[in-house]
Amino acid sequence: MGIAMIRVAIAGLGTIARTAHLPMLARRSDLFSVVAVSDLSPTALAEFDVARYADASEMIAAGGFDAILLLTSGSHGTLAGQALAAGLPVFCEKPLALTRAEIAQLPATDRLMVGYMKQYDPAVERALEELDRIGGPSAVHHVDVTVLHPSGESQLAFAHLPTFTDVPPAALASLRARDDDLVRAAVGDDPGAQGLYRILANSLSHDLSLLRLFTGAPATIDHATTWTRKGVPEPSVEVTGDLSDGGRYTLHWHYLPDYPAYRETVTLHHERGSLELVFPTPYLMNAPTVLTIAEGPTRSVFTSVDEAFERELVAFHSLVTTGSAARTGVEGGLSDLVTSQRIVRASQHPVSGEALQV
Template identity: 40%
Template sequence: MGLGRVARHVHLPLLAKLDRHFAVSAVCDSQPGYADQVAGELGLTGSAVFRDTVSLFSCGEFDAVLLLTSGSHAGLAAEALRRGYPVFCEKPLGHTPEEAALVADAGGRLMLGYMKQYDPAVTEALETLDPSAIRHIDVSVLHPPERFPATDWVPASAPAQTHSGAREHWEYRAVLDSACHDVALIRLLAGVAELDVDRASSWGATDGESGSLEFSGPLPRGRYTVRWHFLPDYPEYEERVRVHTEHGTRDLSFTNPYFFGADSGFERELLAFHSLVTAGTPPLSGPAEGAADIRTGLRVLAALGKSA
């Protein structure tokens, strides 16, 4: 469900690669031509092409749903869960705690697409990292406009997103749309359920574009800091995570996530979703973690208000 850039550049190619685990039986997108063209590439018949979720769910000839639409995913996720389908859900889960509650109330099995939690370097770090020894986790993100590999799956244009409420604050959008990956990574490395925020500042924003955002808060025996910078002319995406412990420092780095090789975090998270569907293996982030990250975003706004 949803055949935009992330679906075309990441999930569809990986599903084809992982054909021992997955078979695409239906595609759905509201944009004219998207589903038809993808179905043609996959060799699916017209009966597997849908423009709306009502007709898709009425078909019902599938085991699970990959929810890859843009914006909030809460409504569609809750609908799929109520119908008994396990859901792989791209971020953000929703824009508000109320939306997250809709998903929680629906029950069922849902996994959030926080691929950095499944990155091989993160998995290796977790094998030796003692969360109780962490003094500081320092995250720095240099984020130019997103760049994707060339593709001819579907037209490159996509509808503009609209935002309301807290989403009108670019800082909140930055947390929910990008820095949520860092929030999730800190949660995992530090072994905590969610992050509090006691300091935040932002600067450098221009009309229509985000700027720089910094926020920080406590960990059980230390602190974390996230520095997120939108840089329109920066040459390439760059992220560095430094975990300082009583025994040493662990460095993690990430480049443009949409240019990835074999055994990537994207591939590993899809295999984790397969385990969730077939064996009930809990994901690293589900509805509870998605709701916690929404609350962290709201805490960033509250901290910004106090510092204004």
């Protein structure tokens, strides 16, 4: 018996779809057939010779596919709920949602995967094996995360992505207003709190997902702060706290527009050495993550050019066809959202809304 081909619909034809998911779906044409797409841009839709929709909700209602990939920006709570109600397995890019209220409306399900591709990176999987060998999470003394984030334009210059200017302004404004309302419901009206929450939802959520994978979600957040420098449009972020097995963690995130290249480092320190992961820009396919294993007098390096986005999609195929569990489903997505709200509450910014109840 051959491997089952599944028909998928794509909601959102923007940057992450064009740089990662669409190329990987084409590469794995043995597993996936794209049969429907939705986007606000008529020009973007015209590139596809499949069923086309200006509205993702209309696409879900029309059906004709086996699963859906939600690649739109912002919260995916509403579309995920509609798709699950229609009986569709769901892959959604992070964040799953921006509020706990949205997630509370989702049905209990094991048919949803949140798109944390780093959890499927071969170097991360090897690090998990090494962590198990040295004694698991209880062996970790400290986890140190540093993200150096240049501008999106510099990261994407190589891709020569098209610019679509025909998105209806009213539709775009409505979506942005919706997400603004959700952020306000999550953390309140303070611009500093909102900015920190967006950084957590859009970028540091990947690192929260890795922390949860390696050691479990943070037990405490005892320090969280942001600061700005003249000429830098985004604040830097620093977070520290306890891990559930007694170790500590530190998160640093810096937006540095002209930094030479994206660099994300996740280091697990233990009594006898360290496991250091260095991630490249997520937009460059098959660029390896480098795992350095240092223990006692020995030092070894593991790399693999197997693409994490591709491995993630293969895992989603298994979820659809065999019911295999996602590494992050609804429960994990909720955990990372709660941690994000706890971080904002621990910061110097005034909060209201959901963040007061975590």
